Each structure stands twice: as C-alpha cells, then as structure tokens.
Amino acid sequence: MNIPLLTKNLATTPMGAAPALDITADLAHKRGYTLNSWFVIGHFESEGHTLNYLVHLFALSIGGITVGVDSAASITDETTGWYGVQHGFHPIFRAKARSDRLLVKTPHSSLSGTLDELHVSARIKGASINVTLKAVGHPLYNKGTGRFDMFGMDVFQYSIPTLETAGRLTIDGREFPVSGVSWFDRQWQNQPLGPPRGRWTWMDLNLSNGWRISLWDARGPDGKSVAWVTMIDASGKHVVADLAPLIDDACDYWLSPQSGARFPTRWQVLVPVLDMQLDVIAKPREQEVRGLHARYEGASSVSGSVRGEKVSGYCYVEMVGDWQA
Template identity: 30%
Template structure:
C-alpha cells in the first residue's frame, strides 16, 4: 500500500479499530446512528449516502460471456467510511474517506484497481435522485428515476469498461425487510439488492476490446457496527439459478467457532424469503493457495428447504484482490440440483505466517 492510501485508511478507520472484526467493522461506533429492526427502506433516499452511519457501500458484480461463450467477471465497488461522527462537514474538514475497487476476471487473467478520495471536495460521492455514485472518473448512475436502468464504468492500468444495465425484476430487501442481522450479539446492517440486472457493454483488457453481455447483481448496504469483535471475515455468495430464481447466502466466521449464517431466496418474480440459518449448509471443498493464504477453491452449497444442493467452481481460482484490505472476489459457476452462475467473496483469511 502506498503512503497516501495508508494515510486515508488510518484516517477513516483509526488504527485501534482496524483490529476489531474484519477491516475494523466490529470497532466501537459511539456517536454514529445505529441499525434498528422495523425501520422501512425508503426510496429513492436510500440509493444515496447515509453520512450519519459510519460505513456503507455500493457493490456490483457481473457474470458475462463474449461472442464465443468464454466467461468473464466484472466488479465495481464504492465504499464510504466516516472517521468521526457528527454533522457532515464541508471541504477538507469533511470526515469521510471514499475507496473504490474495480476488477475484470477471465479464466486466465485477473486485473484490479483501487482508488481513494477525501470527502467534501467533489472527488467522490453518492446522490440519491437521480442516482449517481462516483469516485474520480469511475461512475455508476441511473437513467431516469430509480435504479431500473443505469450505466457503470471504471478503469485501471490494464483495463477499462463501460456497461449498460437494465433490471427485469424488483429490488429485493435482505433479511427482515432490509434489516440484515450479522451476529447473535445484534450487529446488523440495512441491506437491499438488485439481482435482476441484464448487462451489456465493452471491456478493454490489456489493449484488446471485447463485447460482453450477461447478468449482474447490485448490493447496497450501510451500517455503523455490523460485525462482532471476534468475527474475522465472511464468505458471501450471490447465485443466479437457471430457473430465474436468485439466492444470497453468507457465513460470518467467528474466532470462537460460533459462525453466523443467513440468506435470502428470491423467486423468479422477485419475492424475497428470509432463510433460517440452520437451513443453510456451506461446506468448503478443495483448497487453493494464493497470496500466502489457504482459501476454499470449491464449495458445496445447500439450502435444505428448497432442495438446493450444488457445487461451485471458480472461473479463475486466482481472483485475489490484493487491495488495502485484501480479499478473494470472483465469478463462479455451479451445477448439481440446479445449474447457474454467480459471484463469491471471501474476506479475512490471514496469511499463514500470521496465524
């Protein structure tokens, strides 16, 4: 990490908090607004930033193919982190730090970029209506009201991309109407998704331009203290089933061994149903060595009440994001009781030398 990036991260998280939960997300959040059950999601306001909360993100992943059927993955993420609570200040006194991640993945290549911006000076932000989230020249913006149609773009040293998005289904609240519990101690976030995007556009990868199309999934989440202090990372799945149904599942790994699981089953028509934690079985299979870490390369994923029993395989096992807070993120395919594709994110796996 360069000195500028390190300074921004330490400003946002504070060095003591960074050791509490993955990336400091379990650190104390006194003075920030707290997530409470029963509070309804409100649109379009919740498309934009929530400066009274400590952290939030806008996250898009896409499974695509080129004209030959070769698989690609694309990621676009914008994070906001507040260093101190209180009324949002203007100019260089603003207490927010913004961070962007973008990536392109193929079966043989994985490239990514990371960028940082200080809040209050126009370099990064998120507006609710019309929706526009940006950092530098990376952009995610709606066309018209809502999020049904949008455009997204980003670039790095080895890539650039620009895509059109069109949703053929509704937004899906996660958890209990958007209240997504993350621990037995009550840590939670507000969380909704748009899992029904069709996506098309162009990627230029290492100088070669490729037309792509496929399916995309957008996650929108905000909180002040979503993790417990002993929760060291998570394994998160978004699945596009061939039936048209969508599934979100996650496991939050805990140093005490009391892992927390949750998920949502979304019908082809867009109706979400919260899944009981005991209904979900996530079993790591083959392991992969990357960046000095041992991570699961394949998973068995089960939702017992729905008869889902599939095995996932990565498009590229080396889809590692060597960013300020490193993690694995990449496209997957699966088969078994159903076929389909999706994305997997694995965070908090420490290098072997640190265990």
C-alpha cells in the first residue's frame, strides 16, 4: 500500500494541531538562532541483524554568525552488541550549513536534499551510513504547535516519523542492505552558551499499533519538571498528554568512565490519558556521545500495552544536560 508523500499532506492541517512553523520553509538553516539541529534515526532488520543508525548535526551561532557544526553519528547492532560512534565539533571553515536549501555537512557526515529525497551519509571508525529517505504520511508538531517553552527557551520542533528508507550500513567491512523506516527531527532555538541548564530526556516511540510519539521529560536547575508526549496516529491526528516523570521509575544506571555522567538505561513510560504503559530498554547500555557536551543517544526496544492491548516497538533515547553522578 502506497502512503502519500508528506509534502502533499501538508496542504491539510492534521486534527488536533495548530502549527506555528512551516515544515518546508524551515528545513534549511535558520539565521538568528544560536542552535539549529537536524536529527535522523533509523531501525532495520537486515540479514538476521537488528540495526539502528543515528546522524545528528547542529549548527552553532554567536551574535548571528555561524561558528561551526557539531556532528555525531552512530550505528548499533542489537544482535551482536556492536556499537560505533563518531563525534566532534567542526569550525565553519571545515563545515557547511546553508540557509537557502538543506545542506549541512562536516568532514565526516552530510545531510542534504528535500523531504521527497533526503540524502544522509556518515563515516564512523569501522563503519559507515549511506541512505536515501522519502518523507511520507503526516508530520508531528511537538506540543501540537511545534513551539514550546523549556527552561525559558523558546523551542521550535517538528518531527517526521515516517520516511521510507533505502541504502546500506557497513560494519567492519560487511555491507548490510537496509530498507524500512527512519525518523527525522528538526529543531531550533536560542540556547545560552555553555553547558545546558537542567537536564532532559527525549524519545521517539514507534509502536506496533501505528502510533508515533515524541516524548519530552525535562527538569530545570530549580528542580521543577515538565513532562508530556505528543502522539499522532495513522491519520495524523495529534494528542498532547501529560507524562508521569520518567525519573520516578528509571533504573539500570550506567556510569560513563569517560565523562562521569550517570545515565539510566531502562524507563517506565506512563501516560494515563492514553492508557499507555511502556517499558523502554537501551541495548547496549554504552551509547554515549561526547561532543561539545556529553549526552546519551541510545537505540532502545519498547514493549507494553495501550488501552489493554499489547504493543511492541523501538526508539532512540536522548539525554542531555546535567547527568553527573
């Protein structure tokens, strides 16, 4: 069954959404913001292996001038436990972040094209990513509008949960053909320079019942917390609902020997309004990215129930901020 292109579906606003941004016009780098982020993740079954990839690029600006691009790329083989990651900050004379079209590039990774044909590539020690994506279905506007406040930051974020994907992942010289689905996330905001204030967790929950969910759980430096999910179903209908704070049931902590950060690797996701209870487990546990600031980007499995029916799925878990022991 062919799913309509997302660019065609943009002509109609999904039920429950009131967009405060323009998905197509806001795809390229936006001047006037300290941080622009492009985030792509995928999950595949190939030749008996369960594989995940991540490419995350964000451009940093000071005083309206783009100074560089931070990049991270990783591949996780859940079947063997293999994990490879590349990360680093690249000054703008060694990187690109175009404002007239989507082109973000560093010496190790690249993201370019349109929503109808998006090219993603990255080189990792012992591995590589080379895939082409096509956005289909419906967009997800976080908080129902794509704009929300977090720690005093005016954050813009939209997600495209369904991108038909084809290409290859290479691990230790072995090439895996991949086809399936990727998730794309676009975000920009004015964020203070220096280490992030407070800490937050984000997840993209891809469930077997067809739901796609963007989850935010944030705790500010003053100890106050906010937690919510934005869910869309197959029709694109949006539901924004409160989430029980993840920290209450997070467990299986992993202490990074490099950064000293202490990250949970198992979570209970409880959303009463949706009658949803999920168990999320990162595998392997060691999935830290050390760019400008240490953070966690972990491929994870999902199981549980929605409205009394069993569901399964997958996601990435991102943790940023003060996760020191």
